[in-house]
Amino acid sequence: MRKYDPQKIELKWQSFWDEKGYFRVSEDKTKQKYYLLEMFPYPSGKIHMGHVRNYAIGDVVARYKKMRGFNVLHPMGWDAFGMPAENAAIENKTHPAKWTYDNIDYMRTQLKRMGFSYDWDRELATCRPEYYRWEQLVFLKMFKKGLAYKKKTYVNWCDLCQTVLANEQVVDGCCWRHPGQEVKLREMDSWFLKITDYTKELLEYCDRLPGWPEKVLTMQRNWIGESHGAIIRFPMVDFDHTIEVFTTRQDTIFGATFMCFAPEHPLVKELTEGTPYEEEVREFVEKTLKVDAFMRTADFTVKEGVFTGRYCLNPVTSEKMPIYVANFVLYEYGTGAVMAVPTHDQRDFEFAKKYGLPLRVVIKPKDAELIEEEMLEAYIEEGILVNSGPFDGMVNTAALDRIAEYLESIEMGYKTINYRLKDWGISRQRYWGAPIPIIYCPACGVVPVPEDQLPVLLPLDLDLKEGGKSPLPFEPSFYETACPLCGEPARREADTMDTFVESSWYFDRYASPRYEHGPFDEDKVAYWLPVDQYIGGIEHAILHLLYSRFYTKVLRDMGYLTSDEPFTNLLTQGMVCKETFRCSEHGYLYPEEVQEGRCIHCGSEIEIGSSVKMSKSTKNVIDPQKLIDRYGSDTVRMFCLFASPPERDLEWSEEGVEGSWRFLNRLWRLISENREHLFAVRPYDGSSSLTPVLKDMYGKTHETIKKVTEDIEERFHFNTAISAIMELFNKVNQFLNTVDEPSEVDWTVIREAVDTMLMLLHPIVPHITEELWAASGNTNSLAVLSWPTYTEKALEKETRLVVVQVNGKVRSRIEVPVAYDDGEIQDQALHDERILNFTNGKEIKRVIVVQKKLVNIVV
RNA sequence: GCCGAAGUGGCGGAAUUGGUAGACGCGCUAGGUUCAGGACUUAGUGGGUGUAGGCCUGUGCGGGUUCGAGUCCCGCCUUCGGCACCA
Numbered sequence: 039m040r041k042y043d044p045q046k047i048e049l050k051w052q053s054f055w056d057e058k059g060y061f062r063v064s065e066d067k068t069k070q071k072y073y074l075l076e077m078f079p080y081p082s083g084k085i086h087m088g089h090v091r092n093y094a095i096g097d098v099v100a101r102y103k104k105m106r107g108f109n110v111l112h113p114m115g116w117d118a119f120g121m122p123a124e125n126a127a128i129e130n131k132t133h134p135a136k137w138t139y140d141n142i143d144y145m146r147t148q149l150k151r152m153g154f155s156y157d158w159d160r161e162l163a164t165c166r167p168e169y170y171r172w173e174q175l176v177f178l179k180m181f182k183k184g185l186a187y188k189k190k191t192y193v194n195w196c197d198l199c200q201t202v203l204a205n206e207q208v209v210d211g212c213c214w215r216h217p218g219q220e221v222k223l224r225e226m227d228s229w230f231l232k233i234t235d236y237t238k239e240l241l242e243y244c245d246r247l248p249g250w251p252e253k254v255l256t257m258q259r260n261w262i263g264e265s266h267g268a269i270i271r272f273p274m275v276d277f278d279h280t281i282e283v284f285t286t287r288q289d290t291i292f293g294a295t296f297m298c299f300a301p302e303h304p305l306v307k308e309l310t311e312g313t314p315y316e317e318e319v320r321e322f323v324e325k326t327l328k329v330d331a332f333m334r335t336a337d338f339t340v341k342e343g344v345f346t347g348r349y350c351l352n353p354v355t356s357e358k359m360p361i362y363v364a365n366f367v368l369y370e371y372g373t374g375a376v377m378a379v380p381t382h383d384q385r386d387f388e389f390a391k392k393y394g395l396p397l398r399v400v401i402k403p404k405d406a407e408l409i410e411e412e413m414l415e416a417y418i419e420e421g422i423l424v425n426s427g428p429f430d431g432m433v434n435t436a437a438l439d440r441i442a443e444y445l446e447s448i449e450m451g452y453k454t455i456n457y458r459l460k461d462w463g464i465s466r467q468r469y470w471g472a473p474i475p476i477i478y479c480p481a482c483g484v485v486p487v488p489e490d491q492l493p494v495l496l497p498l499d500l501d502l503k504e505g506g507k508s509p510l511p512f513e514p515s516f517y518e519t520a521c522p523l524c525g526e527p528a529r530r531e532a533d534t535m536d537t538f539v540e541s542s543w544y545f546d547r548y549a550s551p552r553y554e555h556g557p558f559d560e561d562k563v564a565y566w567l568p569v570d571q572y573i574g575g576i577e578h579a580i581l582h583l584l585y586s587r588f589y590t591k592v593l594r595d596m597g598y599l600t601s602d603e604p605f606t607n608l609l610t611q612g613m614v615c616k617e618t619f620r621c622s623e624h625g626y627l628y629p630e631e632v633q634e635g636r637c638i639h640c641g642s643e644i645e646i647g648s649s650v651k652m653s654k655s656t657k658n659v660i661d662p663q664k665l666i667d668r669y670g671s672d673t674v675r676m677f678c679l680f681a682s683p684p685e686r687d688l689e690w691s692e693e694g695v696e697g698s699w700r701f702l703n704r705l706w707r708l709i710s711e712n713r714e715h716l717f718a719v720r721p722y723d724g725s726s727s728l729t730p731v732l733k734d735m736y737g738k739t740h741e742t743i744k745k746v747t748e749d750i751e752e753r754f755h756f757n758t759a760i761s762a763i764m765e766l767f768n769k770v771n772q773f774l775n776t777v778d779e780p781s782e783v784d785w786t787v788i789r790e791a792v793d794t795m796l797m798l799l800h801p802i803v804p805h806i807t808e809e810l811w812a813a814s815g816n817t818n819s820l821a822v823l824s825w826p827t828y829t830e831k832a833l834e835k836e837t838r839l840v841v842v843q844v845n846g847k848v849r850s851r852i853e854v855p856v857a858y859d860d861g862e863i864q865d866q867a868l869h870d871e872r873i874l875n876f877t878n879g880k881e882i883k884r885v886i887v888v889q890k891k892l893v894n895i896v897v
Numbered sequence: 898g899c900c901g902a903a904g905u906g907g908c909g910g911a912a913u914u915g916g917u918a919g920a921c922g923c924g925c926u927a928g929g930u931u932c933a934g935g936a937c938u939u940a941g942u943g944g945g946u947g948u949a950g951g952c953c954u955g956u957g958c959g960g961g962u963u964c965g966a967g968u969c970c971c972g973c974c975u976u977c978g979g980c981a982c983c984a
Contacts, residue, residue, distance in 0.1 A: 253978080256901055260980045267984085285984055298984090339982075366982045376984045385982055458983065579979080680922070681909060687977095689909060693923050700936095701922085707937095748913080758911065761921035768921090775938090841917045846965045848917055886964050892916050896964050 042706040044670020048805040052153050060821050061155045063111055065565040072108035073566050074100045075545055075605075077574030077582070080117045081141035081163075085148045087614040087652055087678075087690070088575065090662045094675040095611055095684050095754070096573045097154045101801035102750050104155070105825040111566050113548040114149065114156040116142050118165035119471045120537045121199060121215070121506070128502050134470040135498050138165055148663065152671045153804050155821075160551045164540035169547065170472035171493030172557035173539060178475055178486050179596055185232045188476075188484065192302050192369065193463055195224040200506040201467045202228055204536060205370075205460055206261075206581045223302070223327055229474055229533065230461040233588045237262060237457045239602075240587055249607030251685070257579045263458025268442045270377060270451040272297060272350040275358060277309065281350055284372030284456045287379065288441045289434040291354050292426040293400035294377040296390070297361045298343060300369035301326045306346065309361070315347035319363055326365045334365060341366050341389045353450035354427065364389060372456055380416065381408070387416040400425050401434045462585065464536040469508040471534025472496070479521035479528040488522050494530070508532065541582055542589035545569050545604060558598050572605035573684075575613070583608070609684060609754060616658040616690035618647035626657040649689060660690060672803035673699045679756040679802055701764065702806055705799075708771060709792060709810045717815040719782060721790035724829065730836075732787045735769055739791045740832035742766045746798045747825070756802065763798055766791060789814070797826045842867045843894040844876040860887040867893040 055061065065071075076096035079089055100112040116138075123134035130137070142163060149156070162169055180186040194203040196213035203213060203221060213219045233240075241262050244255045267286035274281060281297065299306050301323040310316040322344040326334065343364035350359050359377075366385050367376055380390035381399045390397055397410040401421040408417055423429045428444075429437050445451030465474070473494040475487035487494055497516050500509045510516050511532040521528035543557075549566040550559035568590075574582075583605075590604040619627040621637035621644050631638050652659045665674045676698040682688050709716065728736060742762050749759035770791050777784065792814065800807040800820040811820050835856055840863055842850040850872040854863055864887050867873060873895065880897040887893050 253901060257979055260900070263980080263983070265983070283984080287984070334982090341982075364982095366984090368983070371983050378984085383984070385984080456983085458980090576978085683910085686903095686910090691909065691923070694909070697922050703936095753913075755911095755913090757909090758913095758921080761911070764921055839917085843916085843965075846916095846963095851917075884964060886916095888916055888965090892965090894916080894964050 042703050042806070044672060044702075044805065045667075047809040048151070048153060048670050048672065051805045051808045052150060054808075054819070055153075055155070055821055058819070058821075060819070061110075061112065061157050062159055063109055063157055065562055066109050067565070069107070069109035071111065071566060072103045072571075073111045073569045074103065074571045075113065075548075075569045075573070077572070077578065078115045078117050078541070078544060079145065080120060080122070081138055081145055082122060083141050083144070085145055085152075085662055087660055087662055090152065090674060091614055091678045091684075091688060092573060092575070092611055093149065093152065093154050094678045095609070095756070097152075097675070097804075098679065098750065098756055098801040099571060099573075099754070100155050101804065101821070102825065104821075105797075105801070105823060107824065110155075111548070112154075112156055113160040113162075113551075114154070114158070115160075115162040115544060115548070115551075116145075116164065117537065117541050117544070118142065118163040119170075119534075119540055121201075121468060121470065124468065124470045124502060124506060128504065128506070133498065134502070135165070138163075138470075148666075151666055152675070155804075160548050162544065162547060162551045164472075164537075164544060165470070165496075167493045167495055168552075168554075169544075170496075170540065172547070173472050173535070173543070174475040174487070174492050174494060175489060176543070176557060176593070176596070177535070177539075178489060178492075180231065180592065181476075181486050183596075185235065185592060186229060187232065188227060188229050190225065190227045192223045193226050193228050194221045195226075196221055198506075199468075200508075202226060202463060202465055204463050204538070206462075206584070226465075228463050228465040229476075229531075229535075230463050231539075231588075233462045233585075234457065234459060236588055236591050237459050239591060240459075240584070241457075243587070243603055247603060247606075247608075250605075251608060251610055254576070254579045254583065254608065254610060258584055261459065261580045261584065265456050265458075267454065267456060268445060268451050269373070269454050270445060271353060271449075272359065272377065273353070274361075275349040275351060277348060279305070281305075281361075281375055282373050283375050283377045284454070285377060286456075287382065288445065288451070289423065289429075289437045290379040290382045290400055291352070291377070291441060291445070292423075292429075293379040293381050293398045294352050294359065295357070295380060295396045295398060296359045296378045297350055298364040298367045298376050298378050298386075298389070299346070299361065300367040300374040301363055301365065302369035303363075303367075303374045305375075306363050309346050309348050313347050315345065319344055319346055322363060329365075339365070341385055341392065343389060343393065345393075353445070353448070360395070362389075362393070370460055371458065381410065381413065382416050382418055384416045384418065387413070398425060462536075462588075464539055465533040466536055467508050467532075468506070468534055469496075469500070469502065469510055471537060472540065473510075474531045474533055474535055476531040477519055477521060477528045478531065479524060479526065481526060482521055482523045482528075485521055485523055485528070491522070496534070508534070510534075538582060538585050542585045543593065545572075545586070546590075546593065546599065560598065563598065564600055567599060568601040568603060569605045571607045571609065573609045573611060576610040579610070611684045612682070612687035613651040614678075614688045614690060615649045616652050616660065617649045618656045618658045620645045620647055626655075628657045629660065651687075652690070665695065669695060669699050670805070672806050673702055676702065676760070676803050680760045681757070683753075683755050683757055685754075701767075702803065704771070705767065705795070706806065706810065708767070708774075709814055712774070712788075713813055715780070715785045716789050716792060719785045719789050721793050722783075722786040724831065726783060728783070728787065731773065732784060733835075735773060735791055736787050737832055737835065738766055738769050739787075739794050740828035742798065743794060743826050743828040744833070747828075750801075759798070760802065763795055766795060770795075794826055796820065797823065838890065840867065840890065841892045842870060842873055843892065844873065845896060846894060849873055849876055858890070860890065863887055863890060864893060868895070 076092050100110050104110045118138050123138045127134040127137050177186055194208050196203055198216045198219050207214045208221050211220055213221055244259050265286050268288040270283050272281040310319045343362040346361045348361045352359055378386040380386040380397045382401055399408045399410055402408045402424050403421050420435055423432045423434050423437055442453040473496055475494045477485045479485050503509055517530045517532055519528055519530050550562040553559040586604045593599045619632045621627050621642055623640045624637055632644055637644055677695045681694050745762040746759040749755045770788055796807045796811050808820050837853045838856050840852050840854055841848055850870050852870055854866055864885055877897055882897055884896040
């Protein structure tokens with residue numbers, strides 16, 4: 039046989055699998071289904087190491103499950119709408135559609151070159167009308183159910199994106215796509231999806247997803263942000279309104295001495311209009327809103343506010359409380375207004391001190407007094423209620439419920455739960471997205487596009503505008519239409535949907551991707567869904583994974599789906615990381631711009647930075663295509679799986695890739711050099727008796743099957759699975775190195791070991807294993823073969839190793855017949871020569887024998 | 898501040914239920930092969946110490962439980978991730 043030439047054999051087997059159609063699946067009720075899905079890629083241009091790792095992990099599981107007899111659905115598609123396409127199109131003077139479809143074509147060949155076992159017949163791209171028409175249909179159904187609505191409100195705006203962002207897309211007060219680009223609040227008309235209708239279920243089901251990492255569930259729980267408290271009503275003085283406030287501290291109600299509004303609160307304008315305070319309040323509101331979200335919400339920002347000239351009444355003390363507008367009150371949280379209790383809340387305390395507002399202690403420590411004038415900070419510990427009427431003397435935490443009930447009895451409030459989660463803003467003022475199927479008629483108002491007029495096509499014959507502004511509102515051929523109700527001229531909605539809408543249901547569409555009579559063929563969806571195993575990056579812990587859960591529940595309630603949750607099991611793989619190179623002249627450098635520790639542009643010494651996620655901005659990227667060209671995809675796959683367990687970050691290592699390459703070459707040589715011998719015998723079947731060395735190899739083979747099966751099945755720990763196979767390989771190799779002329783029986787045992795290795799390695803490195811499998815005389819394809827099973831008999835041994843400790847320290851290891859019981863083992867251990875050195879002349883206090891594995895002698 | 902995860906050789910990482918710490922791979926050292934390099938191959942490789950059999954020590958730090966602790970308990974430290982003027 040020739041030497042290992044991955045380029046040749048990999049292409050050969052890829053077309054073999056393709057021609058045989060091994061990975062095309064249909065609903066087969068006689069088999070157990072297994073839906074394995076990796077997060078679909080954005081067609082950014084070419085695949086990166088993150089994709090390779092994600093899809094290598096998924097492919098092992100898919101191929102393994104197939105070998106285990108499951109009917110495996112393993113689809114692939116493209117998350118194809120989104121801004122990068124527009125930006126690239128403007129830059130390269132092309133069209134987002136062309137850019138996107140070209141990228142898809144290239145990336146598809148790359149994925150095929152990796153040998154992933156996808157059912158390519160199910161491929162979908164979300165930018166195709168055949169896909170987004172159903173998204174528009176579901177939107178209309180949501181609109182009719184009141185789950186999609188439009189409102190004018192303050193939204194997050196990114197200047198670079200030229201669009202609105204959802205709350206989930208704001209990270210540290212900045213745009214998620216543009217770190218450092220501060221998000222501004224802007225008052226706009228926007229479409230929202232009512233995810234808050236499902237808040238409780240989304241939260242409750244966090245406890246019913248045992249297959250999800252605790253980390254992701256915690257992040258989702260945090261994001262939903264449940265807090266138990268009460269709504270309290272404050273009647274206003276000389277103004278016909280009652281202010282409602284949410285608080286978790288209703289126990290402090292007797293100490294509430296003033297009220298604060300968020301600057302965005304619509305009531306602020308009403309309260310001050312035409313009063314002497316109007317001007318000052320307006321100035322303050324404007325000034326505060328100009329400050330970006332991050333600075334405004336930083337805890338070092340000084341608490342500031344301005345008096346509105348209005349008062350309300352404390353519902354339990356009837357005391358007059360001045361109403362302020364304050365920068366620290368968040369409009370998005372609670373009701374946008376807070377009751378201020380300066381004695382027991384630090385923010386309120388600072389605010390009261392600054393503006394000379396009254397303080398009243400209502401909680402005191404158990405064994406001390408608190409005097410308002412002497413307080414230097416708010417008292418926030420547990421304590422005893424004082425100045426609280428009928429509640430005096432109670433422990434404040436115990437009084438929470440009682441005070442809520444009291445407020446309820448006087449109709450001044452009620453117990454409630456508040457959530458941080460807000461409705462999902464999906465309007466985007468961008469071009470490359472799915473049009474929102476709505477028409478505005480001067481006479482009839484907001485009118486949904488009739489379902490039989492779907493899809494509302496995104497026009498492709500447009501020129502993009504510099505800076506990213508959408509051309510849709512400027513394109514009469516798009517926005518000019520007739521009202522479906524009255525037939526008069528009307529205007530189309532020109533906003534498109536957030537691309538996260540497309541990715542919230544694509545996994546359902548894979549069940550029937552070509553279905554033309556609705557979003558889903560219900561029988562097929564019922565067969566395949568939910569996804570049994572979902573695999574992707576942790577960065578989607580709240581965004582995509584929360585939206586998808588919400589959509590699943592909406593689609594279920596519309597009757598499309600029967601499952602409550604989209605993904606039964608979730609694996610969040612770690613990032614691929616690499617150190618960075620930096621030149622004082624040229625900034626970050628690509629690895630190829632560095633030679634012998636120097637910048638190839640200026641020759642100055644480079645600075646090596648710590649290992650961070652591979653990204654274009656830090657230029658610490660490795661192009662997987664170059665690796666494939668050099669080593670083949672099997673080596674790349676193996677490296678990704680061997681270097682670390684999937685949930686952990688993967689540290690890039692050139693030497694590590696070399697190691698995988700060397701192993702595959704050794705495997706190739708082992709089989710090609712012994713091909714005739716292997717070819718001539720059948721694998722050992724366990725019937726004839728074996729020499730101890732051969733019995734050892736036979737046992738090791740079956741141990742390896744057990745270990746690898748458990749590692750893949752139970753833990754997805756492919757790194758240890760590969761280690762185990764390497765151990766078996768080393769054993770076979772060592773045998774061949776020490777025995778000059780192996781006998782026929784020897785070869786049968788070797789053949790079994792080699793066959794087993796190829797079967798176990800197949801999901802990891804499918805091409806080389808197919809080639810070697812065929813080369814050693816097998817006629818069937820590994821891709822459709824059954825996963826090997828181990829026999830208990832093979833694991834049985836004649837002797838076992840027992841560790842002997844004296845006072846917990848290992849002093850000897852003895853080989854005993856397996857038939858020995860604990861007493862016989864103990865006896866032999868006590869008479870062991872090495873052990874006698876430690877026990878001679880000492881009193882043996884105690885001897886512990888553990889599971890025939892270990893003896894500990896206490897002297 | 899709250900919540901979560903993690904800390905093991907020169908490096909990536911093993912040790913699944915408390916029972917041989919460092920599997921497997923990389924790197925390194927020495928030898929073989931080679932004109933040389935690479936590739937391949939043999940042996941070694943936590944630290945300390947001894948001519949040697951060996952001994953001592955060792956899983957972030959300090960305690961504890963146990964015959965026995967990387968693993969369990971208590972108290973810290975560090976790193977990473979999430980949430981956070983959340984009322």
